[in-house]
Amino acid sequence: MASTSSNKQPLLIDHVLHEVVNLDGAITSTIDISGTNTAVLVVNAVSTDGALIEDIYSIARSTTAASINLYLSSATDYLRPTEGVLIGQFASGTTVGAVTRWTNAPNLLAPVAQVGSTAQLKGLYIPKGKALWICRQSTSVLTDGPVVGVQGGWY
DSSP: OOOOTTOOOOOOOOEEEEEEEEOSSOEESSSSOOSSOOOEEEEEOTTSSEEEEEEEEEEOSSSSOOEEEEEEESOSSOOOTTTOEEEEEEEOOSSTTOEEEOOOOOBOOSSOOOTTOOOOOBOEEEETTOEEEEEEEOSOOOSSOOEEEEEEEEO
């Protein structure tokens, strides 16, 4: 593997990451994290080198759309208002079994798209010291909330 003159290595995925969570009870009342929330910790990179998330998707278990919020934080025990920062939001499907994806992930520069491709790659880097939390924006606990999956890899 070649390195640059500053001895930087290319981004390599060490091992795969695929976490799936049920959002029945994972809620926050507003888009901004409040003192009472039950967000779910999905990816904990606080004490690892970090992760690259390639896909965040939801599978609907209801005919009512849910607003799914994504937050980055330095905390791993509880999503605190002073530490949680909203990084995105998307809606679950309105047909049971429908799959929706977070399509507004940031653009990536690495890994590089195939030569000749005009497509811009999207994904989410979770740097060392950060954690990804997910919840529904709601005040109601459900029995048919969406399931959310996060796929990528640890580096």
